[in-house]
Amino acid sequence: MSVIEIHGLRKSYRVYQKKEGLLASFSGLFHREYREVNAVKGIDLTVDKGEFVAFLGPNGAGKTTTLKLLSGVITPTAGEARVLGYVPWERENDYRRRFALVMGQKNQLWWDLPAQESFQLHQKIYGIEPTAFKQTKDELVDLLGVAKLLGQPVRELSLGERMKMELIAALLHSPEVLFLDEPTIGLDVVAQHNIQKFLKHYQQVRGITILLTSHYMKDVAALCKRVVIIAGGEIVHDGSLEGVIDRFSDYKILTVDFADDRMPSDLARFGEVRELAPPRAKIEVDRNQIASVLTNVLANYSILDVSVEDPPLEEVIASLFALTEKQQRDSQDANIATTAANVAAAGKN
Amino acid sequence: MHRPNYLAVFWMFARNSLIRDMTFRTNYIIEVIFGVSWALMNLGFYTLIYRLMYADGDGHANIAGWSQYQFFVFIATTILVNSLVEGFFMANAEELSELTRTGGLDFALLKPIDTQFLLSLQRVNWSAVPKLILALALLAYSIPRIDGLTLSAIQFLLYPLYIVLGTLILYSVMIGLAATSIWLGRNQSLYDFWFYITNFSRYPMEIYEGTFGSPLRFVFTYMIPILVVINVPAATLAKPLSATNWPLAAFAVFATVASLAVSRWIFQRALMSYRSASS
Structure with a gap:
């Protein structure tokens, strides 16, 4: 009811x-x-x-x-x-x-x-x-x-x-x-x-x-x-x-602990590196690519530990808010721009 | 749960206000002193005027037909009505624009009770009580000193009735003006006009005559009926009952009902346009 x-x-x-x-x-x-x-x-x-x-x-x-x-x-x-x-x-x-x-x-x-x-x-x-x-x-x-x-x-x-x-x-x-x-x-x-x-x-x-x-x-x-x-x-x-x-986050956080301090130098190809504290690295990986990246990492490196997590909720919501606010500003600006254009056009006539 | 008992709710308002007043003792005492001093100064001022007139004239001083002790009854009536308005309504009307500005009105609108009742009566100002006592004492002192006046029982009954009617007229003007703060929003209110307008009610209506006085008398009798507030009860008590007074006395009843109706209408309309404040 x-x-x-x-x-x-x-x-x-x-x-x-x-x-x-x-x-x-x-x-x-x-x-x-x-x-x-x-x-x-x-x-x-x-x-x-x-x-x-x-x-x-x-x-x-x-x-x-x-x-x-x-x-x-x-x-x-x-x-x-x-x-x-x-x-x-x-x-x-x-x-x-x-x-x-x-x-x-x-x-x-x-x-x-x-x-x-x-x-x-x-x-x-x-x-x-x-x-x-x-x-x-x-x-x-x-x-x-x-x-x-x-x-x-x-x-x-x-x-x-x-x-x-x-x-x-x-x-x-x-x-x-x-x-x-x-x-x-x-x-x-x-x-x-x-x-x-x-x-x-x-x-x-x-x-x-x-x-x-x-x-x-x-x-x-x-x-x-x-x-x-x-x-x-x-x-x-x-x-x-x-x-x-x-719905609103398009990435996951991949945390990898590399063995023997042998950390690859080109981690950035997997995604944005968030934290680098050898032997541990935290990488933002695109949601769609998480499977392939994970396979790649596991196949090519010697790994002690690995985990995949969702980004913190507060972060997702904060970026969502920022996004909607930006959209609003843009649409407001667009309105103002159209009004200004109309005024200018009216002036010419 | 059921409908509230308005009398019980009012009793809580009065009780809580008294507890509050007792907490802020100094403030209470100062208010009492200022209130009573104001009343006494008024009295002294008119005593002075009558003394001047006695000195000038033949020993029968009067203002527009009011002898000194009759006029003291008039003043006592002014103080009495004032103390009632201050005691019950003034603090609330003042608070109304503040509540509108801060958004505190939100809570009043949530309560399952008549909003006008709640906002008009939630604070009772107990510091008006000494003024009320002073007014009654002045009545007791003046009435026996009025030449050739014997009071009938009907005058004693009518007086309190007209006091109540007069108080209600002043309340209507007050709450109507204060409610405009909800309408106009934020810091704006017509409430301050109350003091200007009601200033005219403190004098016998007989003085409003001639090209300047007559229009004032018309406006403040029939448009904003504040002239009947003090005049009708004061005349009922201080002057012999006469048939010529009845039309005005009857009009006072009508004026009270009309004033209450108009102020109620303004209040309700104002509440509909309440915008609240951001939080």
């Missing part, structure tokens, strides 16, 4: 193009130039109940915008979306009682008060039965190990502790759908790990549907089987994390 259904979802903003300098600011009072920013350019996505899906993408790819659209915080320019059967931006209270959004960079708890006061406020706003409230709260507090911090003003908590409180606040009403926008941003490794462990456990026990955006590959690898890569407002990959490597 699908919980989230998105068809052709688009969101564009009109942004005032501010020019540099005081004089230009004055002229901006009378004549303004606007630029259309397409944050999300037509997304189609279906997510089933109980899935834990990761949104990956470079900054400004449209991940957060998509989550905000699905939470009904903003309304789309075009397209449709249904979550639990509701149109999010109609902001029905029935819908708002059934999902939650956690943003790693924003905080919804009362800053100057202990977190427990905010929890009580949530109980009233969500109309949670007192017994259910106590049970859920105790369970979450126990799982995240923050019992001692409940009475401390939120502003005195560390970032990691605050994030845990944010999670509790968001989960008190037992949402069926959870949107997590970079929940581990800025956290140290231990805190990141704790949050990951918690999320994994919670999702498995409750079987809720979670959509997560993150910059940390570790979050994604630890939590999500399904990865949706967004770049430039479009989905470029939807599948497993391993699938990303199969």
Whole structure:
């Protein structure tokens, strides 16, 4: 059963193009130039109940915008979306009682008060039965190990502790759908790990549907089987994390330990040499040629050890992001060039 | 889970705000001192004016038909309505443009509760309480000193009603102006105009006459009905009930309902155009 259904979802903003300098600011009072920013350019996505899906993408790819659209915080320019059967931006209270959004960079708890006061406020706003409230709260507090911090003003908590409180606040009403926008941003490794462990456990026990955006590959690898890569407002990959490597990396890494320090000097003919520490060499070998290169090496040299590996996931994703960004810039440049050409042509006429 | 009990939610707002105010004690005390001083200075200023008029005239000083103690009731009413607006709404309206700018409005939009209710009332400013007490004390002091006035029970009942109506009119103007920050985006808001506009409400409406006054009176009675905010309750209490007052009193009810409706409409429209801030 699908919980989230998105068809052709688009969101564009009109942004005032501010020019540099005081004089230009004055002229901006009378004549303004606007630029259309397409944050999300037509997304189609279906997510089933109980899935834990990761949104990956470079900054400004449209991940957060998509989550905000699905939470009904903003309304789309075009397209449709249904979550639990509701149109999010109609902001029905029935819908708002059934999902939650956690943003790693924003905080919804009362800053100057202990977190427990905010929890009580949530109980009233969500109309949670007192017994259910106590049970859920105790369970979450126990799982995240923050019992001692409940009475401390939120502003005195560390970032990691605050994030845990944010999670509790968001989960008190037992949402069926959870949107997590970079929940581990800025956290140290231990805190990141704790949050990951918690999320994994919670999702498995409750079987809720979670959509997560993150910059940390570790979050994604630890939590999500399904990865949706967004770049430039479009989905470029939807599948497993391993699938990303199969699809977007065209090389493998061949590591060879040569015997007797007799290392050939022309390793470059097999591929790009990445690391040379005799007797070991690491070579990037084209995916299609890995078999022939391997045969060649094994037949002609005396070898102690050999291994073939996929390139690190982060590397593949980084180069994928770089590629999509370049494509975008190129298409933008092309647009500008056409506009300029049209203007020039118009001038001649 | 079920629909929230709005009264219980408001009680949590008030409670949490009080806990917060108690944490920042110094700040609270300073706010109280400034608030009460402002009210007392106002009172002193008008006492001065009446004293000058007594010195000039025949011992029957009045401003547009308001004798000194009647006018004290007027001032007390101003302080009272002000303390209510400050106590319940002002901090929230101020916060609204900040929430828009920082994207904090996101969270308000997620809550399964009326967004206007949430954003209008989530902070209660307890430092307005001493001002409210001062206003009540001034009423108690002034009313017995008004010549030839015997209050009827109906006046006692109508006064709080009109105080509530007046507060709601000021709230409507305030939230309507503040909501424009969502519409206009970022740092822009018409909220500051609230202070300019409501300035006119602090004087008896009888002074607005002649070629300059009459248009002002028309605009601020029928277009933006802030003149009825203080005038109607103050006249109800300080002057004998008379049939000539009824049309205006009835209009105050209509004006309140209309103001609330218009501000609600503006608020809802503004929320639809919310853009959020990047994170």
